[in-house]
Amino acid sequence: EKKLIKAIEVIKVPEDDVIGVDINGLNLAIYNVEGEIFATDNICTHGNAKLCDGFLDGYKIECPLHQGEFDIRSGKACTSPLTEDIKSYPTKVGDDGFIYISM
Numbered sequence: 001e002k003k004l005i006k007a008i009e010v011i012k013v014p015e016d017d018v019i020g021v022d023i024n025g026l027n028l029a030i031y032n033v034e035g036e037i038f039a040t041d042n043i044c045t046h047g048n049a050k051l052c053d054g055f056l057d058g059y060k061i062e063c064p065l066h067q068g069e070f071d072i073r074s075g076k077a078c079t080s081p082l083t084e085d086i087k088s089y090p091t092k093v094g095d096d097g098f099i100y101i102s103m
């Protein structure tokens with residue numbers, strides 16, 4: 001059963017940026033695209049690199065190690081050398097200004 005996990009304050013994630021956070025025993029990347037919040041696992045499915053250290057371009061995150069790109073809305077692997085999608089999580093922002101992640 002899915003639970004809503006309280007993460008961090010939305011103001012901690014600058015617009016058009018991504019940060020890494022440890023929540024509920026998971027290392028997640030949290031993204032802000034023009035005020036829309038997305039969350040995925042932070043460790044690339046291809047190797048030991050953190051997506052929060054990558055380059056966010058619209059809804060695409062480029063891995064810093066071999067430049068594979070994921071769509072952060074679905075976690076879909078879009079470019080080589082990626083072959084495996086990354087897990088993405090639904091998010092919402094509460095009235096208290098915190099991001100909640102469904103997991």
Ligand code: FES
Binds near residue numbers: 048049065
């Ligand atoms: Fe991310 Fe290779 S580790 S593309």
